[in-house]
Amino acid sequence: MKRMTRRQVLDLYFLDARHKLIEIAAFLDRVGRASGREDFRARAFRRALRELNGRGNDRARRVLLAFSDLTTEPIPKATATGACGAAGGGG
Protein backbone atom coordinates (compact mmCIF):
# COMPACT_ATOMS: atom_id res chain seq x y z
CA MET A 1 0.00 0.00 0.00
CA LYS A 2 1.26 3.43 -0.79
CA ARG A 3 2.19 5.79 2.00
CA MET A 4 1.59 9.49 2.43
CA THR A 5 4.35 12.11 2.32
CA ARG A 6 5.36 13.70 5.66
CA ARG A 7 3.58 16.86 4.55
CA GLN A 8 0.36 14.91 3.93
CA VAL A 9 0.61 13.18 7.32
CA LEU A 10 1.02 16.54 9.04
CA ASP A 11 -1.85 18.06 7.08
CA LEU A 12 -4.14 15.21 8.11
CA TYR A 13 -3.05 14.47 11.66
CA PHE A 14 -1.08 17.36 13.22
CA LEU A 15 -3.97 19.21 14.84
CA ASP A 16 -5.44 15.99 16.17
CA ALA A 17 -2.10 14.86 17.64
CA ARG A 18 -1.47 18.33 19.11
CA HIS A 19 -4.88 18.17 20.76
CA LYS A 20 -4.13 14.74 22.25
CA LEU A 21 -0.71 15.83 23.50
CA ILE A 22 -2.20 18.81 25.35
CA GLU A 23 -4.81 16.49 26.86
CA ILE A 24 -1.98 14.29 28.17
CA ALA A 25 -0.15 17.31 29.59
CA ALA A 26 -3.31 18.46 31.33
CA PHE A 27 -3.89 14.94 32.66
CA LEU A 28 -0.40 14.87 34.19
CA ASP A 29 -1.02 18.31 35.74
CA ARG A 30 -4.32 17.03 37.15
CA VAL A 31 -2.61 14.00 38.68
CA GLY A 32 0.11 16.30 40.06
CA ARG A 33 -2.36 18.69 41.71
CA ALA A 34 -4.48 15.91 43.20
CA SER A 35 -3.99 14.61 46.74
CA GLY A 36 -3.24 11.03 47.81
CA ARG A 37 -0.71 8.50 46.63
CA GLU A 38 -0.02 7.57 43.04
CA ASP A 39 -0.44 3.94 42.07
CA PHE A 40 1.04 1.52 39.53
CA ARG A 41 -0.97 3.08 36.70
CA ALA A 42 0.75 6.45 37.04
CA ARG A 43 4.14 4.74 37.14
CA ALA A 44 3.29 2.73 34.01
CA PHE A 45 2.14 5.93 32.31
CA ARG A 46 5.49 7.64 32.97
CA ARG A 47 7.33 4.55 31.74
CA ALA A 48 5.26 4.60 28.56
CA LEU A 49 5.84 8.33 28.06
CA ARG A 50 9.58 7.75 27.87
CA GLU A 51 8.99 5.59 24.80
CA LEU A 52 7.77 8.62 22.86
CA ASN A 53 11.34 9.93 22.65
CA GLY A 54 12.65 6.76 20.99
CA ARG A 55 14.05 6.88 17.49
CA GLY A 56 12.50 3.86 15.81
CA ASN A 57 9.11 4.09 14.14
CA ASP A 58 7.60 1.55 16.51
CA ARG A 59 6.65 3.89 19.35
CA ALA A 60 3.05 2.66 19.52
CA ARG A 61 4.29 -0.92 19.94
CA ARG A 62 6.74 0.09 22.67
CA VAL A 63 4.12 2.15 24.53
CA LEU A 64 1.82 -0.88 24.47
CA LEU A 65 4.67 -3.05 25.79
CA ALA A 66 5.27 -0.56 28.61
CA PHE A 67 1.68 -1.14 29.80
CA SER A 68 1.76 -4.93 29.25
CA ASP A 69 1.99 -7.81 31.69
CA LEU A 70 5.31 -9.37 30.67
CA THR A 71 4.97 -12.53 32.77
CA THR A 72 4.49 -15.80 30.91
CA GLU A 73 2.75 -18.23 33.31
CA PRO A 74 -1.05 -18.46 33.48
CA ILE A 75 -2.48 -17.08 36.74
CA PRO A 76 -4.05 -19.61 39.16
CA LYS A 77 -7.59 -18.18 38.93
CA ALA A 78 -9.30 -15.41 36.97
CA THR A 79 -10.03 -12.38 39.14
CA ALA A 80 -13.41 -10.70 39.22
CA THR A 81 -11.92 -7.35 38.18
CA GLY A 82 -11.21 -6.76 34.52
CA ALA A 83 -8.09 -5.35 32.90
CA CYS A 84 -7.37 -1.73 33.88
CA GLY A 85 -4.78 -0.80 31.26
CA ALA A 86 -1.52 -1.24 33.16
CA ALA A 87 0.25 -4.28 34.58
CA GLY A 88 1.32 -4.41 38.21
CA GLY A 89 -2.01 -3.93 39.93
CA GLY A 90 -1.82 -7.40 41.44
CA GLY A 91 -5.19 -8.44 40.03
Added chain:
Amino acid sequence: MEYIEPHAHMVSRVTDDYERLALAGCVAVCEPAFWAGFDRGGPEGFHDYFRQLTEHEPKRAARFGLRHFCWLCLNPKEAEDLTLAAEVLALIPQFLERPNVLGIGEIGLNKNSRNELRVLEMHVDLAARHNQLILVHTPHLEDKLKGTRLILDVLKNDRRIRPERVIIDHVEEHTVKLVLDRGHWAGMTLYPETKCSPARAIDILETFGTERLWLNSACDWGVSDPLAVPKAALEMRRRGHRLADIERVLYHNPRRFLSQCPKFRLSAP
Protein backbone atom coordinates in the same frame (compact mmCIF):
# COMPACT_ATOMS: atom_id res chain seq x y z
CA MET B 1 -18.77 0.13 -1.85
CA GLU B 2 -19.78 -3.29 -0.52
CA TYR B 3 -18.10 -4.61 2.61
CA ILE B 4 -18.35 -7.43 5.14
CA GLU B 5 -18.61 -6.85 8.90
CA PRO B 6 -16.73 -9.89 10.20
CA HIS B 7 -17.25 -9.34 13.92
CA ALA B 8 -20.36 -7.75 15.42
CA HIS B 9 -22.55 -8.72 18.37
CA MET B 10 -25.91 -7.96 16.83
CA VAL B 11 -27.98 -9.53 19.62
CA SER B 12 -26.97 -6.43 21.61
CA ARG B 13 -27.93 -3.97 18.87
CA VAL B 14 -31.27 -2.56 17.82
CA THR B 15 -32.84 -3.37 14.46
CA ASP B 16 -32.05 0.16 13.23
CA ASP B 17 -28.38 -0.85 13.32
CA TYR B 18 -29.04 -3.54 10.71
CA GLU B 19 -30.60 -0.87 8.54
CA ARG B 20 -27.63 1.47 9.03
CA LEU B 21 -25.20 -1.33 8.17
CA ALA B 22 -27.13 -2.09 4.99
CA LEU B 23 -27.24 1.59 4.04
CA ALA B 24 -23.47 1.82 4.51
CA GLY B 25 -22.88 -1.04 2.04
CA CYS B 26 -22.60 -3.99 4.36
CA VAL B 27 -23.62 -7.28 2.71
CA ALA B 28 -22.91 -9.77 5.49
CA VAL B 29 -22.45 -9.62 9.23
CA CYS B 30 -20.71 -12.32 11.26
CA GLU B 31 -21.46 -12.73 14.94
CA PRO B 32 -19.14 -14.61 17.30
CA ALA B 33 -20.63 -15.94 20.54
CA PHE B 34 -19.54 -13.86 23.49
CA TRP B 35 -20.23 -12.66 27.02
CA ALA B 36 -23.66 -11.12 27.63
CA GLY B 37 -22.28 -8.50 30.04
CA PHE B 38 -23.32 -10.73 32.94
CA ASP B 39 -22.68 -14.43 33.66
CA ARG B 40 -25.40 -16.72 32.34
CA GLY B 41 -27.16 -18.90 34.90
CA GLY B 42 -26.37 -22.26 33.32
CA PRO B 43 -26.14 -24.27 30.10
CA GLU B 44 -29.81 -23.55 29.26
CA GLY B 45 -28.87 -19.88 28.87
CA PHE B 46 -26.28 -20.83 26.26
CA HIS B 47 -28.71 -23.14 24.48
CA ASP B 48 -31.14 -20.24 24.09
CA TYR B 49 -28.32 -17.93 22.98
CA PHE B 50 -27.20 -20.41 20.29
CA ARG B 51 -30.80 -20.60 19.06
CA GLN B 52 -30.93 -16.81 18.94
CA LEU B 53 -27.72 -16.74 16.88
CA THR B 54 -28.79 -19.45 14.46
CA GLU B 55 -32.54 -18.85 14.14
CA HIS B 56 -33.54 -15.35 15.16
CA GLU B 57 -30.69 -13.05 14.09
CA PRO B 58 -30.52 -14.32 10.47
CA LYS B 59 -34.18 -13.32 10.11
CA ARG B 60 -33.61 -9.85 11.57
CA ALA B 61 -30.70 -9.34 9.18
CA ALA B 62 -32.61 -10.66 6.17
CA ARG B 63 -35.18 -7.86 6.50
CA PHE B 64 -32.46 -5.54 5.20
CA GLY B 65 -30.96 -7.89 2.65
CA LEU B 66 -28.04 -8.75 4.91
CA ARG B 67 -26.62 -12.24 5.32
CA HIS B 68 -26.04 -13.21 8.95
CA PHE B 69 -23.45 -15.79 10.03
CA CYS B 70 -22.28 -16.82 13.48
CA TRP B 71 -19.63 -18.61 15.51
CA LEU B 72 -20.37 -20.72 18.59
CA CYS B 73 -18.52 -21.28 21.87
CA LEU B 74 -18.41 -20.56 25.57
CA ASN B 75 -16.64 -17.20 25.80
CA PRO B 76 -13.42 -16.97 27.85
CA LYS B 77 -14.98 -14.70 30.45
CA GLU B 78 -17.25 -17.54 31.57
CA ALA B 79 -14.54 -20.20 31.29
CA GLU B 80 -13.42 -20.30 34.92
CA ASP B 81 -16.10 -22.90 35.76
CA LEU B 82 -14.93 -26.16 34.15
CA THR B 83 -18.21 -27.99 34.79
CA LEU B 84 -20.22 -25.31 33.01
CA ALA B 85 -17.65 -25.30 30.20
CA ALA B 86 -17.99 -29.06 29.66
CA GLU B 87 -21.78 -28.77 29.62
CA VAL B 88 -21.79 -25.92 27.11
CA LEU B 89 -19.24 -27.60 24.86
CA ALA B 90 -21.44 -30.68 24.79
CA LEU B 91 -24.30 -28.53 23.41
CA ILE B 92 -22.33 -27.10 20.50
CA PRO B 93 -22.10 -30.08 18.06
CA GLN B 94 -25.90 -30.21 17.58
CA PHE B 95 -25.73 -26.63 16.22
CA LEU B 96 -22.67 -26.99 13.99
CA GLU B 97 -24.60 -28.17 10.94
CA ARG B 98 -26.94 -25.18 10.98
CA PRO B 99 -26.68 -23.16 7.77
CA ASN B 100 -25.24 -19.93 9.22
CA VAL B 101 -22.62 -21.43 11.58
CA LEU B 102 -19.05 -20.71 10.41
CA GLY B 103 -17.02 -22.30 13.20
CA ILE B 104 -15.89 -22.09 16.81
CA GLY B 105 -15.47 -18.61 18.30
CA GLU B 106 -14.76 -16.26 19.82
CA ILE B 107 -12.68 -18.50 22.03
CA GLY B 108 -9.45 -17.41 23.67
CA LEU B 109 -8.43 -15.95 27.00
CA ASN B 110 -9.62 -13.12 29.22
CA LYS B 111 -7.44 -12.95 32.36
CA ASN B 112 -4.98 -15.65 31.23
CA SER B 113 -5.93 -18.10 33.98
CA ARG B 114 -5.26 -21.85 34.06
CA ASN B 115 -8.92 -22.79 33.65
CA GLU B 116 -9.37 -20.36 30.76
CA LEU B 117 -6.41 -22.02 29.10
CA ARG B 118 -7.88 -25.48 29.73
CA VAL B 119 -11.22 -24.43 28.20
CA LEU B 120 -9.40 -22.93 25.23
CA GLU B 121 -7.72 -26.30 24.63
CA MET B 122 -11.12 -28.01 24.86
CA HIS B 123 -12.52 -25.66 22.20
CA VAL B 124 -9.54 -26.15 19.91
CA ASP B 125 -10.03 -29.90 20.25
CA LEU B 126 -13.74 -29.51 19.42
CA ALA B 127 -12.90 -27.45 16.33
CA ALA B 128 -10.31 -29.98 15.19
CA ARG B 129 -12.65 -32.95 15.64
CA HIS B 130 -15.41 -31.24 13.65
CA ASN B 131 -13.09 -29.60 11.10
CA GLN B 132 -14.28 -26.09 12.01
CA LEU B 133 -12.73 -22.66 11.42
CA ILE B 134 -11.60 -20.87 14.59
CA LEU B 135 -12.03 -17.24 15.64
CA VAL B 136 -9.96 -16.19 18.65
CA HIS B 137 -10.52 -13.30 21.04
CA THR B 138 -7.34 -11.91 22.62
CA PRO B 139 -7.44 -10.37 26.12
CA HIS B 140 -7.85 -6.69 26.83
CA LEU B 141 -5.21 -4.05 27.52
CA GLU B 142 -2.29 -5.16 29.71
CA ASP B 143 -3.29 -8.82 29.39
CA LYS B 144 -3.24 -8.92 25.57
CA LEU B 145 0.43 -9.65 24.91
CA LYS B 146 0.70 -12.49 27.43
CA GLY B 147 -2.66 -13.93 26.34
CA THR B 148 -1.73 -13.80 22.67
CA ARG B 149 1.48 -15.73 23.34
CA LEU B 150 -0.35 -18.37 25.38
CA ILE B 151 -3.04 -18.72 22.70
CA LEU B 152 -0.48 -19.08 19.91
CA ASP B 153 1.23 -21.87 21.87
CA VAL B 154 -2.05 -23.76 22.35
CA LEU B 155 -2.74 -23.56 18.60
CA LYS B 156 0.78 -24.63 17.72
CA ASN B 157 0.68 -27.57 20.12
CA ASP B 158 -2.40 -29.05 18.45
CA ARG B 159 -0.99 -30.61 15.28
CA ARG B 160 -4.44 -30.90 13.69
CA ILE B 161 -4.85 -27.11 13.48
CA ARG B 162 -3.95 -25.45 10.19
CA PRO B 163 -2.87 -21.88 10.92
CA GLU B 164 -4.59 -20.36 7.88
CA ARG B 165 -7.96 -21.59 9.23
CA VAL B 166 -7.59 -19.52 12.41
CA ILE B 167 -8.15 -15.77 12.80
CA ILE B 168 -6.75 -14.09 15.90
CA ASP B 169 -8.79 -11.00 16.60
CA HIS B 170 -8.19 -7.67 18.36
CA VAL B 171 -4.49 -7.48 17.41
CA GLU B 172 -2.62 -4.24 18.02
CA GLU B 173 0.87 -2.98 17.22
CA HIS B 174 2.54 -5.23 19.82
CA THR B 175 0.79 -8.47 18.79
CA VAL B 176 0.11 -8.30 15.05
CA LYS B 177 3.52 -9.60 13.97
CA LEU B 178 3.44 -12.53 16.43
CA VAL B 179 0.15 -13.64 14.89
CA LEU B 180 1.05 -13.18 11.22
CA ASP B 181 4.43 -14.86 11.68
CA ARG B 182 2.62 -18.04 12.79
CA GLY B 183 0.60 -18.10 9.56
CA HIS B 184 -2.72 -17.09 11.09
CA TRP B 185 -5.04 -14.34 9.96
CA ALA B 186 -5.28 -11.26 12.17
CA GLY B 187 -8.28 -9.06 12.91
CA MET B 188 -8.09 -5.42 13.95
CA THR B 189 -10.96 -4.11 16.02
CA LEU B 190 -12.07 -0.50 15.77
CA TYR B 191 -13.31 0.04 19.29
CA PRO B 192 -13.19 3.25 21.33
CA GLU B 193 -10.48 3.59 23.99
CA THR B 194 -9.52 -0.04 24.48
CA LYS B 195 -8.62 -1.24 20.97
CA CYS B 196 -7.55 0.26 17.59
CA SER B 197 -8.52 3.61 16.13
CA PRO B 198 -9.06 3.75 12.34
CA ALA B 199 -5.79 5.69 11.95
CA ARG B 200 -3.77 3.08 13.86
CA ALA B 201 -5.43 0.20 12.03
CA ILE B 202 -4.50 1.75 8.69
CA ASP B 203 -0.93 2.33 9.96
CA ILE B 204 -0.77 -1.41 10.67
CA LEU B 205 -2.07 -2.22 7.17
CA GLU B 206 0.54 0.08 5.62
CA THR B 207 3.27 -1.54 7.73
CA PHE B 208 2.33 -5.23 7.57
CA GLY B 209 0.51 -5.40 4.23
CA THR B 210 -3.01 -6.49 3.49
CA GLU B 211 -2.46 -10.19 2.87
CA ARG B 212 -4.06 -11.74 5.99
CA LEU B 213 -5.69 -8.83 7.86
CA TRP B 214 -9.26 -7.67 8.28
CA LEU B 215 -11.08 -4.89 10.10
CA ASN B 216 -14.14 -5.16 12.31
CA SER B 217 -16.20 -3.03 14.67
CA ALA B 218 -16.92 -5.71 17.33
CA CYS B 219 -19.93 -3.55 18.20
CA ASP B 220 -21.72 -4.96 21.23
CA TRP B 221 -23.57 -3.77 24.35
CA GLY B 222 -20.71 -1.41 25.25
CA VAL B 223 -20.04 2.04 23.81
CA SER B 224 -19.11 1.01 20.27
CA ASP B 225 -19.87 1.89 16.68
CA PRO B 226 -21.52 -0.49 14.17
CA LEU B 227 -20.32 1.82 11.38
CA ALA B 228 -16.66 1.78 12.44
CA VAL B 229 -15.64 -0.26 9.37
CA PRO B 230 -17.07 2.10 6.70
CA LYS B 231 -15.63 5.00 8.70
CA ALA B 232 -12.21 3.37 8.44
CA ALA B 233 -12.81 3.08 4.68
CA LEU B 234 -13.38 6.83 4.62
CA GLU B 235 -10.14 7.34 6.53
CA MET B 236 -8.31 5.23 3.94
CA ARG B 237 -9.78 7.43 1.22
CA ARG B 238 -8.58 10.52 3.08
CA ARG B 239 -5.09 9.06 3.02
CA GLY B 240 -5.32 8.57 -0.71
CA HIS B 241 -5.62 4.79 -0.83
CA ARG B 242 -7.07 3.30 -3.99
CA LEU B 243 -10.59 1.91 -3.91
CA ALA B 244 -9.24 -1.50 -4.96
CA ASP B 245 -6.98 -1.61 -1.88
CA ILE B 246 -9.83 -0.61 0.41
CA GLU B 247 -12.09 -3.26 -1.09
CA ARG B 248 -9.39 -5.88 -0.67
CA VAL B 249 -9.27 -5.28 3.09
CA LEU B 250 -12.96 -4.72 3.79
CA TYR B 251 -14.57 -7.16 1.37
CA HIS B 252 -12.22 -9.61 -0.33
CA ASN B 253 -10.12 -10.49 2.74
CA PRO B 254 -12.99 -11.49 5.01
CA ARG B 255 -14.58 -13.31 2.08
CA ARG B 256 -11.33 -15.18 1.39
CA PHE B 257 -10.93 -16.31 4.99
CA LEU B 258 -14.59 -17.08 5.65
CA SER B 259 -15.06 -18.95 2.35
CA GLN B 260 -12.89 -21.69 3.84
CA CYS B 261 -16.22 -22.64 5.39
CA PRO B 262 -18.40 -23.84 2.46
CA LYS B 263 -21.51 -22.41 4.14
CA PHE B 264 -20.25 -18.85 3.71
CA ARG B 265 -22.17 -17.59 0.68
CA LEU B 266 -22.99 -13.96 -0.05
CA SER B 267 -25.97 -14.64 -2.30
CA ALA B 268 -29.31 -15.48 -0.71
CA PRO B 269 -29.83 -19.22 -0.09
